[in-house]
Amino acid sequence: MFEILTIFLVYLFSLNIAAFFGVALLTLFFQIKKRSQGMQREKWTKYFEKIGPKGLLIRLYISYMLALSLLAAINYVSFFNHSLPYTVTLLIAGFFHLTYKYQLNKDQLKHRFH
Secondary structure, three states: OHHHHHHHHHHHHHHHHHHHHHHHHHHHHHHHHHHHHOOOHHHHHHHHHHHHHHHHHHHHHHHHHHHHHHHHHHHHHHOOOOOHHHHHHHHHHHHHHHHHHHHHHHHHHHHHHO
């Protein structure tokens, strides 16, 4: 029973902290892009117009899944006792969590980006 509760708490913690780390990864990506290409306000405006809201969301989702994958690898070693099914289940749960949150907030996202 204790193991099930521990795994449940690790899943909850990982799914939520991955959102924070995902935003941090996306910010890091933009910082690297800024420094490597010397992007100024005009270039950023063109860049965001080019990728659009959908492109920004895709980049955010990819950074979330990268962060969750990193956390899953750490959990694989530390909490899941090298159990691959727990790790894969965490990644699947993260994907469904993203899908659920998108469906829940789809109207707000459309309103915010337009």
